[in-house]
Amino acid sequence: MAERAGEHYDVLIAGAGPAGLAAAHTAASHGARVGLIDAQARPGGQVWRHDIASPLPRAARKVIDSLSDRIEFLAQTQVLMAQERSLLVDSPQGARRLSYGALVLATGARELLLPFPGWTLPGVTGAGGAQALAKQGWPMTGKRALVAGSGPLLLAAAATLRAHGAHVLGILEQAPQRAVQGFAASLVRWPGKAAQALTLRARLLGIPYRTGTLVRAAFGEDRLRMAEIEGPHGVERIECDHLAVGYGLVPNVELAQLLGCQLQRSGAHAQVAVDESLRTSVEHVYAAGEACGIGGRDTALIEGEMAGHHAVGASVAAAALQSHRRHARAFAERLRQSFALRPRVHALAAEETLICRCEDVPLSALQGFTSLREAKLATRCGMGACQGRICGAALVELGWFPQSDNPDDGRRPPLFPIRLATLAESFSIDSQGVLP
Numbered sequence: 001m002a003e004r005a006g007e008h009y010d011v012l013i014a015g016a017g018p019a020g021l022a023a024a025h026t027a028a029s030h031g032a033r034v035g036l037i038d039a040q041a042r043p044g045g046q047v048w049r050h051d052i053a054s055p056l057p058r059a060a061r062k063v064i065d066s067l068s069d070r071i072e073f074l075a076q077t078q079v080l081m082a083q084e085r086s087l088l089v090d091s092p093q094g095a096r097r098l099s100y101g102a103l104v105l106a107t108g109a110r111e112l113l114l115p116f117p118g119w120t121l122p123g124v125t126g127a128g129g130a131q132a133l134a135k136q137g138w139p140m141t142g143k144r145a146l147v148a149g150s151g152p153l154l155l156a157a158a159a160t161l162r163a164h165g166a167h168v169l170g171i172l173e174q175a176p177q178r179a180v181q182g183f184a185a186s187l188v189r190w191p192g193k194a195a196q197a198l199t200l201r202a203r204l205l206g207i208p209y210r211t212g213t214l215v216r217a218a219f220g221e222d223r224l225r226m227a228e229i230e231g232p233h234g235v236e237r238i239e240c241d242h243l244a245v246g247y248g249l250v251p252n253v254e255l256a257q258l259l260g261c262q263l264q265r266s267g268a269h270a271q272v273a274v275d276e277s278l279r280t281s282v283e284h285v286y287a288a289g290e291a292c293g294i295g296g297r298d299t300a301l302i303e304g305e306m307a308g309h310h311a312v313g314a315s316v317a318a319a320a321l322q323s324h325r326r327h328a329r330a331f332a333e334r335l336r337q338s339f340a341l342r343p344r345v346h347a348l349a350a351e352e353t354l355i356c357r358c359e360d361v362p363l364s365a366l367q368g369f370t371s372l373r374e375a376k377l378a379t380r381c382g383m384g385a386c387q388g389r390i391c392g393a394a395l396v397e398l399g400w401f402p403q404s405d406n407p408d409d410g411r412r413p414p415l416f417p418i419r420l421a422t423l424a425e426s427f428s429i430d431s432q433g434v435l436p
Helices: 018-029 058-065 127-135 153-163 177-189 191-203 254-259 296-311 315-319 322-338 372-379 389-397 420-432
Strands: 006-014 034-037 071-074 078-083 086-091 094-105 109-111 144-149 167-173 209-211 214-219 226-231 234-239 242-246 249-251 263-266 269-272 285-287 354-356
Touching: 006 018, 018 034, 018 058, 018 071, 018 094, 018 296, 034 094, 078 254, 078 420, 094 254, 094 296, 094 420, 109 127, 127 144, 127 153, 127 242, 144 153, 144 214, 144 226, 153 167, 153 191, 153 242, 177 191, 177 209, 177 322, 214 242, 249 269, 269 389, 285 296, 296 315, 296 322, 354 389
Parallel strands: 006 034, 006 094, 034 071, 094 285, 144 167, 144 242, 167 209
Antiparallel strands: 078 086, 086 094, 109 249, 214 226, 226 234, 263 269
C-alpha cells in the first residue's frame, strides 16, 4: 500500500460487500486501477462477514480470493469527508485523500431496529447484530435465543446462532401467515431463491416458526431474563438469554447525501436515485446494491457488475445485464410487499421507552418538535456514538420526523467520529497535498 496521503484511482469504490466486490472485479477487468474502501479488516461486507467457526460460502471465497493486483483493498478505512472528485478517509496509516475518475457507492444497508420496552437490556440485539456477534466469536453455546422481527434475515440469523451452539427457542415473524405463504408460493419465479429457502429451513428443522407474532417487551434487571410476545393465540412470556429482533434493512445514504446525490423515497426511507445506467445525479458517481434500495445479494452482485462496466465506459457490456437486474429487483419488491410492517409494530414503544440508546432520550422527550434537527438541539437525540443511525432510522420508520430527500438537509462532515490527530492531518493534506 502506498504511503502517500494523496492517491488517484481510475475507479474508487466505497464498500467491499457483494456490490463493491463485483464492481471492483469488473472495473479491474477493463484495466482500470481500482481502490476498494471498507471499514472492516476483510472484504465481504455484512453478507459475507468472516465467521471464526466456518469457512465462507464457495461463491464468496471465489470472489474474495480472486482480487487482482489492480485492486487495492483499503481495509479499516472510513470515509470522513467528500470534495469534488476526492474523498478524505481515515485509515490505519492516518488521514488520506483519495481522488478518482469515477466513484461507485456500494455502501450497503444497516439493520432497522425499532424500540419496545426493554430493548436496551444487555442480551437484546438486532437479528443481524446477533449474527455478526456470533460470527466474530461472541459466546452463544448453550444460550436460549429467541429471534424475532421480519423478513428472511431472521432465518439466516437463527441458522447462524444454532451453528454456534445456541438453543434457538423460536423464530417470530410479524407478517401474517397469509402473507408469508403467498411469498413462498411466488418463489416459483425465482427457483434459486426457493432452493436457498429450502436449504435454510432444513438447517432450522425443529425450531418453531410463528407468523403474526412479535416481541412487545423484554424484562430483566442487570440483563435480559424474559421476553413477552404477542401473537394469534394471545400474550405469553418466554425465558431466554438472548433476544435478537430486527425489522429489515435501511439503505446507507449518508455518503451519497454528503456528495449531493439526489435521493428518492421507498416507503418511509430514502435511497440513492439512479438511472438505468446506475448513474446518480452527481457526475462520475454511480451507485449499486442496497444503497439504491434493499434488493439482496443477487441484486447487489448484478448491479455491482453493471456499475463497474459503466464506471469505465463499457456501457454495452452493462446493458446486457439489464434484464437480470429487473428480475432481481422484482424479487426485492415482492419481498418488500410480503413483509411490510404492521401498524402494531410501530405502536410498541411507550412514552418512557428510550428511543436514543446513546444519549438515554425517551420517546416522550421528543413531543412537540417538528424536525429531528430541533429535537437534536434540545435533547441530544442522535448525537451519540452511532451518530443517529439507529434512532434516526427508527424515528423515520415510526413517522415522527420524515427523512428529507434534500441533500442540504442531510449529513454534515465528518460522517463518523474523527480523531483529533486525523483532523490535524486532514488540514495538512488540504494545505500541502501530502502529509508533512
